[in-house]
Amino acid sequence: xxxxxxxxxxxxxxxxxxxxxxxxxxxxxxxxxxxxxxxxxxxxxxxxxxxxxxxxxxxxxxxxxxxxxxxxxxxxxxxxxxxxxxxxxxxxxxxxxxxxxxxxxxxxxxxxxxxxxxxxxxxxxxxxxxxxxxxxxxxxxxxxxxxxxxxxxxxxxxxxxxxxxxxxxxxxxxxxxxxxxxxxxxxxxxxxxxxxxxxxxxxxxxxxxxxxxxxxxxxxxxxxxxxxxxxxxxxxxxxxxxxxxxxxxxxxxxxxxxxxxxxxxxxxxxxxxxxxxxxxxxxxxxxxxxxxxxxxxxxxxxxxxxxxxxxxxxxxxxxxxxxxxxxxxxxxxxxxxxxxxxxxxxxxxxxxxxxxxxxxxxxxxxxxxxxxxxxxxxxxxxxx
Amino acid sequence: xxxxxxxxxxxxxxxxxxxxxxxxxxxxxxxxxxxxxxxxxxxxxxxxxxxxxxxxxxxxxxxxxxxxxxxxxxxxxxxxxxxxxxxxx
Numbered sequence: 001x002x003x004x005x006x007x008x009x010x011x012x013x014x015x016x017x018x019x020x021x022x023x024x025x026x027x028x029x030x031x032x033x034x035x036x037x038x039x040x041x042x043x044x045x046x047x048x049x050x051x052x053x054x055x056x057x058x059x060x061x062x063x064x065x066x067x068x069x070x071x072x073x074x075x076x077x078x079x080x081x082x083x084x085x086x087x088x089x090x091x092x093x094x095x096x097x098x099x100x101x102x103x104x105x106x107x108x109x110x111x112x113x114x115x116x117x118x119x120x121x122x123x124x125x126x127x128x129x130x131x132x133x134x135x136x137x138x139x140x141x142x143x144x145x146x147x148x149x150x151x152x153x154x155x156x157x158x159x160x161x162x163x164x165x166x167x168x169x170x171x172x173x174x175x176x177x178x179x180x181x182x183x184x185x186x187x188x189x190x191x192x193x194x195x196x197x198x199x200x201x202x203x204x205x206x207x208x209x210x211x212x213x214x215x216x217x218x219x220x221x222x223x224x225x226x227x228x229x230x231x232x233x234x235x236x237x238x239x240x241x242x243x244x245x246x247x248x249x250x251x252x253x254x255x256x257x258x259x260x261x262x263x264x265x266x267x268x269x270x271x272x273x274x275x276x277x278x279x280x281x282x283x284x285x286x287x288x289x290x291x292x293x294x295x296x297x298x299x300x301x302x303x304x305x306x307x308x309x310x311x312x313x314x315x316x317x318x319x320x321x322x323x324x325x326x327x328x329x330x331x332x333x334x335x336x337x338x339x340x341x342x343x344x345x346x347x348x349x350x351x352x353x354x355x356x357x358x359x360x361x362x363x364x365x366x367x368x369x370x371x372x373x374x375x376x377x378x379x380x381x382x383x384x
Numbered sequence: 385x386x387x388x389x390x391x392x393x394x395x396x397x398x399x400x401x402x403x404x405x406x407x408x409x410x411x412x413x414x415x416x417x418x419x420x421x422x423x424x425x426x427x428x429x430x431x432x433x434x435x436x437x438x439x440x441x442x443x444x445x446x447x448x449x450x451x452x453x454x455x456x457x458x459x460x461x462x463x464x465x466x467x468x469x470x471x472x473x
Contacts, residue, residue, distance in 0.1 A: 230448070230449040231422060231469045232469055233471050268422060
């Protein structure tokens with residue numbers, strides 16, 4: 001077997017990389033030790049958000065990515081429930097609200113559309129929302145997607161070019177380098193693939209793949225649970241979340257952090273997030289998390305007190321010490337590129353990630369400066 | 385002690401044994417399906433039987449989406465077949 005590029009990971013990031021590379025004319029093999037979207041992607045909600053990003057390189061990437069998502073959905077005929085529903089961030093205390101309004105001001109200067117919503121206008125956007133909130137900000141650019149379907153359809157679109165192959169239940173056992181240190185092959189449980197390029201899209205397990213290639217990448221898991229309610233007629237119309245979610249995402253606290261994130265899905269269920277804790281790869285359900293998420297969600301939408309939870313699911317958000325993803329060529333190993341470590345924003349940032357990975361592989365001008373996402377930035381000797 | 389419990393399915397009289405699940409009583413009474421899915425109007429009844437799959441949802445005394453395989457029948461229960469989400473959208 002051989003290919004211009006082997007993409008490790010059939011999650012949404014790997015799928016976006018595969019489609020972009022195949023469309024750019026490269027031959028592609030996507031390998032995953034499990035099934036499509038069986039790892040980091042399958043444990044998430046499918047958020048495509050600009051609202052929770054502070055000004056900086058991640059927001060620039062998010063703005064590019066949401067436009068690319070909209071284009072992909074158009075090209076693929078609405079096959080993965082892309083819903084430009086908009087996000088509504090709400091505050092329960094005036095101090096939080098003032099902080100939110102300042103945050104929105106900074107975002108506006110970077111191209112984010114953010115509409116201030118007074119307390120008495122919240123019900124126009126969300127009729128069932130609590131009357132005890134002090135105000136909110138509406139972000140019409142926020143979108144939601146069904147992440148498993150998105151990954152599957154994007155890989156299908158890559159295959160439709162005739163240049164991409166998918167190998168599931170295929171574990172990468174080694175990455176070979178030639179005498180000059182450059183990538184020469186990927187060894188897998190289903191045989192060796194000759195290639196000059198590897199894209200590490202292994203999400204939370206990206207550090208293990210980097211280690212196979214002989215380099216260190218400090219990606220660690222941050223566990224998150226999501227609660228799923230019984231299906232309801234449409235009652236929550238936007239992605240609604242409490243303003244302290246942004247602070248939690250950026251936090252370096254190792255303990256449990258929760259903030260209410262509530263949204264409906266096209267299937268009728270309501271998803272309630274979001275928790276974050278650093279407990280390694282332990283997926284055991286924690287009832288304390290379920291209780292806290294439920295209580296916080298009811299504070300935003302009181303009617304949820306009478307709604308049944310059907311199930312929970314969880315996953316691992318891959319985070320780096322500086323909370324930025326790792327995207328682009330690794331100068332330590334010629335031919336190795338990374339596309340991982342997106343923390344809880346991998347679905348949202350996937351489209352732009354695949355886009356720039358394909359540009360980097362084909363030598364095209366990059367749509368975005370990759371320096372802030374450089375894989376070698378964690379090295380002690382690196383001067384940023 | 386009386387072993388027989390009376391309840392209704394869509395207003396029609398049914399009987400069950402003490403301790404029997406709603407699903408058990410319905411199957412014993414000849415009903416195999418009591419819910420229609422919300423998208424394709426497909427019939428649903430017991431699938432896993434142990435509370436995991438949420439296929440056997442039914443409306444009991446006005447409360448929608450009760451798992452018939454886990455809920456015990458009580459005397460006088462008004463059990464109703466369920467359409468879609470059970471909230472009459």
